[in-house]
Amino acid sequence: MRVHKLTFAALAVAAGFSLTACQNGDDGAAQSSPSSAASASVPSSPSGGAPASAGTGAGTAKPSAGTSSDGKGAAGGTGPADSGTSGTCKTGELTITAMDSTIGGDTGGTVAVTLKNHGNRDCTLPGYAGVDLKTASGALSAQRTGEKAEPSTLKKGASVSFGVTYPLNTSGGSGVRITGMVVTPPGERQSVTLAWPGAATLPVTEGSGSPVKVGPIGSAGQGG
Template identity: 65%
Template sequence: MRVHQLTFVALAVAAGLSLTACRIGEDGAAHGGPSSASIPSTAPSASAPSASGDGSSSGGSDRSGGKGSAGTGPDGKGTAAGAGSTENGKAGKCRTDDLEITAIDSTIGGDTDGTVAVRLKNRGGGDCTLSEYAGVDLRTSAGSLSAQRTGEHPGPTVLKKGTAVSFGVTYPLNTTGGSGVRVTGLVVTPPDETKSVTLTWPGAATLPVTDGTGSPIKVGPIGSAGQGG
């Protein structure tokens, strides 16, 4: 009986192990199916979501950057920047080389003083600014005479490209009957410039002799003689 019982127990244990093995095998097979399915579950979590996440992030960044750039023009920011640029790049000073400088006699009959109008024409590539007074010197047989400013302060003048403006130079007429002081040339230095231009003097040939106290030559501010054109 004991032998039969032991045999039966052994058979029962063996059967149990066999069933356990079967279950393990079945579980393994069951896991084997999902195991292959676990690849997609890993791929979507690692590949698909992260790739799409990264892509949408950089894409969003690119798009927002693109909108920012593209929005500048339509929003008027470009115009504002242009306006700011224009303000920062205001018309510079008129340079001697960019000016055509001429002079004519503009004395009116009956005047006690003679007048010469000096004309400055902007022949440069853009607008430029002239500050109130130019430097004026008369070359004479007695030496150089510097003109004194009349004292008005109209402020700077913006000279548009291709336009001109004039200022006046006044001097005493020689009515003494003597030979006076002979004028040989007119030297003009544009405002804020150091380069001068020497012109033929278009006014009266002589000036009266003075006692040497102060200059009898006066220069008006830019725009004081007629209008530019």
Template identity: 60%
Template sequence: MRVHKLTFAALAVAAGLSLTACQSGNDNVGKAQSDPAPKSSASAGSPSKNASDETDTSSDTSSDTSTGSGSGTDASAKTGKCRTADLRITAQDGTVGGDTDGTVVVTLTNRSGHGCTVAGYAGVDLKTSAGSLSAKRTGQETVSAVLKNGESTYFPVSYPLNTSGGSGVRITGLIVTPPDETHPVTLTWPGAPTLPVTDGSGSPVKVGPTGSAGQGN
């Protein structure tokens, strides 16, 4: 009986040691599975992603800026020339008492609804009882003017007054062709009714450039 008791005691001790060893092994396994420390360090890479997002945003902003700067080029469009259809053309007597020559002032008024440019000499012809008489240019320097809608410019037509006492040459109309145009308009002549008879050596009628006379001058 004693031998059997010792055997049971030895078995009990061996079983205890085996149980302790198993528990120690299980603890090591659990520790290995709950150790994600290296993975937490991997999250440190996320700031580099944020940095690339900021770079993308700045590139988007620069593209918007270039788009905005392009819109400024539309503002540099040139104003077109004033055409006959763009203008209201009138004439009035501008002769001042005591002058040896008469003056008719022609007014060009922009009625196009937009700005236009006028510069140079208009073509001027007088219709007379002796035929058409073309005005000569005075040779004055020309200037360019941009007329806003409703604005006007002027030029003078000068001619000799008939002081001979004779009937002279009767003036029946005024034909005006704006600068750089081919379409004329015919106006009623507002000046003295006749020109003196000349020897035909040249036209006594002269025209100044646009902008060289004021209304009523």
């Protein structure tokens, strides 16, 4: 079957390779099989260069010290010394995992990203996280679904999830290979890189905008 020439300008990637790290509490690598899960956590005071901020021309994220290269298991991170203090959840206080949540018969794919508070205090997640897919042709930023995003309090030891949806490649062509996913918690500038647990490729699309969507915090199943 003929595969259209890949045109990431049509996917708005050429102009949108930057990470969608959250601004004012909104936005927030290896390939894995659909059944696998990916996880990572990072220290609260990481060393190294500063993370890319939203709206910059940076097309890649600096992997955190706690990133798991094979996407399995959570690397140990440390939360802040203070306890019982409310405020925005810091990347270093969160263990971030991802798993395939596509249901048989669905017309599109779904990945659930879970944020678990392993810090010493309750904290707040204000709305949308930032999500960027790493592909063989460059970074692809997920767009918000537009659902209302309410700040939510994440209790110490509790978890909350949000969904990332994408079109399944049923064209018969090779499509666009996904090599990883970068997640930035709401209100944060530091990101973590996870293995991608969903389908291996995206279909080549000639329409405008990103075919990948991210829902607000709480838009997927939640665990404790």
